[in-house]
Amino acid sequence: MTAPGTRSPAGRQALAGAAVPPTPRQRAAWLDALELWGVDLHDPVFVADAGESSFAWFQFPSEVTVDLALVERIGAERHLSSILAHEIGHHVVAPSTRLDGFKVVQQMARALSALDSWHGEVRRRPSDPAEAHELANLWEDLLINARVARLQRRRAARSGRTADEPDLIALWRLLNGPGGDSSPLWWVYCRTHELLWSLPPGTFCDVSPPDVLGDAERGDLAAGAAAAARRAVAPGPSSEPAEPSEPAEPSEPAEPSEPSADELAEAAAEDAVIARAELVQLSMLTPGPDAEFLADVVRRFADDPVSGALPAGMVLAPYAVLRTRQGDQAPGAGPTSRPSAGEGCGGPSSEGVPTAAELEAVLGDPRLRVVPEHPGVAAGRRAAEKAAAARGDGADPTDGEGGEGDEGDEVEAVAAPRDLAEGQAYGLAETLRLWRSTDADGVVAAWYLAEARRWVRPLTQPALLGSDPDDTIPGALESWQLGDDVDDLDWVATLSRSPVVVPGVTTRRRDTLADAPPPRREGIELDLWVDSSGSMPGPERGSAALVAGTILVLSVLRGGGRVRVTSFSSPGQVAGGVRPTRDRVEALRDLTTFFGGGTTFPLDLLASRYRGTRLDPAVRRHLVVLSDDGLASMFGAGQPKLSGVAPRVRRVLDTATLVVLGASPAMTEQAEAAGYDVRVLPGVEDAPRLCAELAAVLADPPRRPEETRGC
Numbered sequence: 001m002t003a004p005g006t007r008s009p010a011g012r013q014a015l016a017g018a019a020v021p022p023t024p025r026q027r028a029a030w031l032d033a034l035e036l037w038g039v040d041l042h043d044p045v046f047v048a049d050a051g052e053s054s055f056a057w058f059q060f061p062s063e064v065t066v067d068l069a070l071v072e073r074i075g076a077e078r079h080l081s082s083i084l085a086h087e088i089g090h091h092v093v094a095p096s097t098r099l100d101g102f103k104v105v106q107q108m109a110r111a112l113s114a115l116d117s118w119h120g121e122v123r124r125r126p127s128d129p130a131e132a133h134e135l136a137n138l139w140e141d142l143l144i145n146a147r148v149a150r151l152q153r154r155r156a157a158r159s160g161r162t163a164d165e166p167d168l169i170a171l172w173r174l175l176n177g178p179g180g181d182s183s184p185l186w187w188v189y190c191r192t193h194e195l196l197w198s199l200p201p202g203t204f205c206d207v208s209p210p211d212v213l214g215d216a217e218r219g220d221l222a223a224g225a226a227a228a229a230r231r232a233v234a235p236g237p238s239s240e241p242a243e244p245s246e247p248a249e250p251s252e253p254a255e256p257s258e259p260s261a262d263e264l265a266e267a268a269a270e271d272a273v274i275a276r277a278e279l280v281q282l283s284m285l286t287p288g289p290d291a292e293f294l295a296d297v298v299r300r301f302a303d304d305p306v307s308g309a310l311p312a313g314m315v316l317a318p319y320a321v322l323r324t325r326q327g328d329q330a331p332g333a334g335p336t337s338r339p340s341a342g343e344g345c346g347g348p349s350s351e352g353v354p355t356a357a358e359l360e361a362v363l364g365d366p367r368l369r370v371v372p373e374h375p376g377v378a379a380g381r382r383a384a385e386k387a388a389a390a391r392g393d394g395a396d397p398t399d400g401e402g403g404e405g406d407e408g409d410e411v412e413a414v415a416a417p418r419d420l421a422e423g424q425a426y427g428l429a430e431t432l433r434l435w436r437s438t439d440a441d442g443v444v445a446a447w448y449l450a451e452a453r454r455w456v457r458p459l460t461q462p463a464l465l466g467s468d469p470d471d472t473i474p475g476a477l478e479s480w481q482l483g484d485d486v487d488d489l490d491w492v493a494t495l496s497r498s499p500v501v502v503p504g505v506t507t508r509r510r511d512t513l514a515d516a517p518p519p520r521r522e523g524i525e526l527d528l529w530v531d532s533s534g535s536m537p538g539p540e541r542g543s544a545a546l547v548a549g550t551i552l553v554l555s556v557l558r559g560g561g562r563v564r565v566t567s568f569s570s571p572g573q574v575a576g577g578v579r580p581t582r583d584r585v586e587a588l589r590d591l592t593t594f595f596g597g598g599t600t601f602p603l604d605l606l607a608s609r610y611r612g613t614r615l616d617p618a619v620r621r622h623l624v625v626l627s628d629d630g631l632a633s634m635f636g637a638g639q640p641k642l643s644g645v646a647p648r649v650r651r652v653l654d655t656a657t658l659v660v661l662g663a664s665p666a667m668t669e670q671a672e673a674a675g676y677d678v679r680v681l682p683g684v685e686d687a688p689r690l691c692a693e694l695a696a697v698l699a700d701p702p703r704r705p706e707e708t709r710g711c
Contacts, residue, residue, distance in 0.1 A: 020048050020068065026080060033084035036151050037092055044084060056083050056345055058090040060098040079171040082148065086168070086345055089144030094305035095136075102354050102362045104140065104309045108132040109434045110426045111313025114372035115321060129434045131320050138189060139312045141345055142298050143305055145172075146196045169197055176204040184210050184287055185319035191291035196298060209287035212322060224277020227270040285322065290315050293375040307367050314374045354435060356442030363431070363450030428542040444539050445588050451542075452550035455688040459555035459695050463520035464620060464704070475511035484509065523561030524698055525580050525619060527609070528552065530591055531627035533569045533599040536661070539592040545626040545661060546591060548687040552624065553587045555695060563587050566605070569595035574602050599630030603642035610649045615704065620654045622698055628661040635670040650675040654701045657694055 022030065022043070030044055041062055049069035055076070056066045064087040071077050095101035109132040145168060152166035176190060190205035201207045213221070259267070294315045301308025354362065362368070428447045435443050480489050481504050493508040494501060501507065530549060537543040549565075556563050565587050566576035573595040581587060610621070625631065636643025650656050657677045660667075671678045677697070681690050 020046050022046050026068070029080040030084055032081045033088055036081075036085050036148070036155065037088050039088065039092060041088065041091065044087070054345060056087050057348065058087045059348055060101070062091045064088065064091075074175070076171060076174060079167055079174070082152075082166075082168040082171050085148050085151075086141075086144055089148055090140060090345075090348075093147055093303075094140035094143040096305070099358055099361060100306055101136070101348065102358060103306045103365055103368065104136045105132050106362055106368055106426070106434070107306065107309035108135040108139070108313040108317075109430065110368070110372055111135070111310055111317045112320070113426055113430055114314065115317045129436065131317075132434060135313055135316050135320060136309065137345070137348075138316060139309050140305060142189075142192060142196070142294070142312070143302060143308075145193065146298055146302065149197055166197075169199070172204060178202050178204070178206045183319075183323050184212050184285065185316065185323050188287050188291045188294065188316070188319055191287070192294045192298070195291060195295040212285040212287065220273075220276045223273045227273045227277075231270060231274075285318055287319075289376065290319075293379075297375055306365065307370070310367075310370055310372055311375045311378070314372055353437045356439065356446055359435060359438060359443060359446040360449050363446050364453055368426075428540055432540060440540075441589070441592070444592055445585075447542070448539075448546055448550040448588070448592070449554075451547050451684070452554055455551050455691060456554040456558060457695065458559040459524055459552075459561065459699060460521040460559040461524050461620060461699055461701060463522050464618070473513045475513040477508050478511050479504070480507035480509040523559050524556050524622060525561055526552065526556045526563045526698070527580075527621065527623045528563055528565045528591070529601075529623070529625040529627075530565060530567045530593075531569070531599060531625070531631065532567045532573075532594045532596070533628075533630060534596045535599060535628055535630055538594050538596065542684060544681050544684040544687050545659065547684050548659060548681060548691050549591050549626050550588065551687060551691040552694065553591060554584070555691070557582060557584055557587070565590035566602075567591070567593040567595070568602050569599065570597035571600050571602075573597050574605060599627070599633055600638060601625075601627075601631065601634035603634065603639060603645040606649055607642070607645045610652050612652050613648070615652055615654065620701060621652065622701070623649075623653050623656045624694070625658045627658065629664050629667055631658060631660060632664075632667045632670065634658075635667075635674060646676070647674040655697055657697065659690065659694070 026046060027043075034040060041064070044064040044066060046066055046068050048067070050065075050067045052067060052070070054067075055070040055074070056064070058064050064084060066080070066083060066087070068077075071080065071083065076083065090096075095104050109129070112131055112135075148168050149166040152168060156162060156164045156166070172193065187205045187210050191201070191209075193199075194201060194203050194205075294312060297308050297311045297315070301311075428444065431447050432440060432443050477490070477493050480494070488509040490508050490510045493510065494506055497508060498506040528549060530545065536545065539546055553563050553565070562580035562582050564577045564580040566574065567590055568574045575593045575595075576590045577586060615621070625634070627634075633639065634646050636646075655677070656675065657679060658671055659679050659681050661681055663671075663678055663680055668678050679690055679694065681687060
């Protein structure tokens with residue numbers, strides 16, 4: 001029960017017509033599987049000879065399908081209850097929901113991407129999205145099989161049959177055994193089941209792990225061993241035994257001769273050979289320990305398939321790459337000539353296509369930002385941290401016995417990945433390739449939303465006109481005395497105290513308290529201009545400017561404001577909204593519009609939007625431009641007749657900021673001379689910091705004279 005087989009849409013559509021009614025025995029097997037989990041689902045779909053490579057699969061909304069003909073062909077009909085229990089487990093444990101299924105796939109894709117980044121010499125091509133789906137199903141099957149066997153053991157114990165082997169294990173004995181598929185990926189997978197079920201080695205796979213070395217690696221190891229052996233027995237300057245002779249007069253020791261150029265070249269070549277061998281040893285896969293690590297991940301993340309998918313993927317991904325490199329094809333990776341264990345569970349009936357909203361929820365899950373780390377590396381880091389903490393009781397962690405600080409250095413090196421604030425980025429290009437069947441615009445929007453959402457805060461500004469102080473708030477009742485102003489006399493309070501009015505005795509006055517209401521705040525109206533010329537990173541490349549723009553747009557909208565986005569490039573290449581909007585979809589669509597032409601700021605459009613020469617008394621105006629050094633065209637470069645537009649428009653703006661991906665001193669001087677604030681954005685990681693600085697400016701703009709009225 002592992003990775004999904006390949007199905008065509010036509011084949012899936014044909015399954016509906018091939019459905020057969022269940023027999024009483026098959027119906028009883030289904031009820032038994034439901035009772036094991038303690039859940040209730042609608043009846044499964046039984047089909048006859050669907051022509052698929054697996055005999056069972058699941059889909060959302062919750063449904064289980066079983067090919068009875070294939071089950072009977074491999075002799076597994078008496079284990080139908082376990083087959084159904086496994087498929088139910090996909091709806092209960094892993095992935096449990098369609099959305100979590102996409103998240104697990106994304107985690108596996110991140111693991112493959114991390115492997116590509118750290119071991120680029122292993123793979124010469126980007127990872128295949130199908131590999132992420134395959135590894136996701138492997139991981140989900142491990143979680144489910146471990147749980148089903150445990151539930152079956154508990155049920156047997158309640159019935160007093162503690163010696164009975166879980167039926168799922170019996171099914172695996174039928175489907176798997178030593179001497180079958182020998183790919184390292186499948187060996188690690190089977191060995192993990194042996195560990196989870198406390199079975200002896202050799203139950204489902206060979207006792208000895210398969211060879212994980214290619215011809216090139218094996219040659220490097222042999223050459224390195226030979227070079228090391230030669231160096232160990234290399235003769236010294238005087239290796240020949242000396243003939244016995246008369247004692248000689250003591251003489252000055254001879255100075256060692258300098259090695260020749262040929263000797264130096266030969267030594268350098270041997271050093272390179274030994275270094276290559278050491279590199280192979282360091283990067284060599286270890287199937288036995290990896291199976292143990294994978295089993296431990298299953299135990300630790302039994303109830304959280306999304307979090308556990310990343311460390312599990314870090315164990316499985318190298319074997320998937322190795323299989324591709326060696327030309328292997330693990331069971332279940334595609335159609336084969338015989339049904340096998342690997343085709344027991346075919347995974348979901350289709351890989352599925354997430355909607356834009358689903359993909360936004362997937363990419364926004366914080367569990368998908370954890371640093372990719374092999375469980376073995378994590379275990380070593382924890383051990384090093386524990387050892388460092390123990391030494392810290394009374395000793396300096398950097399002081400070793402020899403005073404060199406080697407152990408402390410090792411701790412620091414191992415712990416370095418934990419210093420990362422965020423997990424390794426899974427780029428937009430990789431995300432587009434993984435979800436290539438989804439609308440590309442939806443994927444782009446979801447990626448930028450996920451990158452920006454963590455930094456979004458409601459962005460508001462003080463109301464343009466403050467409220468006058470209000471001194472009519474009633475205070476406490478006081479005695480009204482003769483000589484006080486008659487208008488201050490509170491007759492209601494006086495007559496309530498006594499129907500007989502005695503001045504200075506029963507008369508009362510109401511005090512008033514001076515009070516000012518809290519300052520009013522209102523939403524921001526932002527005019528955002530985005531350079532989409534060819535010199536700017538395209539939206540599909542993960543642009544720092546667009547991440548910053550997304551943060552600003554979402555912050556303004558969340559604060560109740562409006563935004564107008566304008567994308568520009570060459571003359572005539574201008575797109576965007578006619579008026580400010582609160583529609584997030586419209587704003588993000590305009591933000592990610594990309595022309596890829598030259599860079600000419602549309603000064604004519606800017607001039608038409610801001611025709612006046614004074615600040616608008618009814619609204620604050622905020623302008624932000626996202627561009628690069630080509631923004632010099634905003635100050636007349638290439639269009640001298642409009643060179644005065646930017647300085648004039650600045651006079652009618654409350655704030656004007658240029659966010660530039662690298663700015664030359666000349667352009668910066670022009671912008672500052674015209675009154676514009678220039679901020680440099682080095683990269684994506686700096687976008688949140690810059691947006692926080694910009695938000696402070698927008699939320700507290702310079703005060704106008706009319707705002708002091710009533711103060």
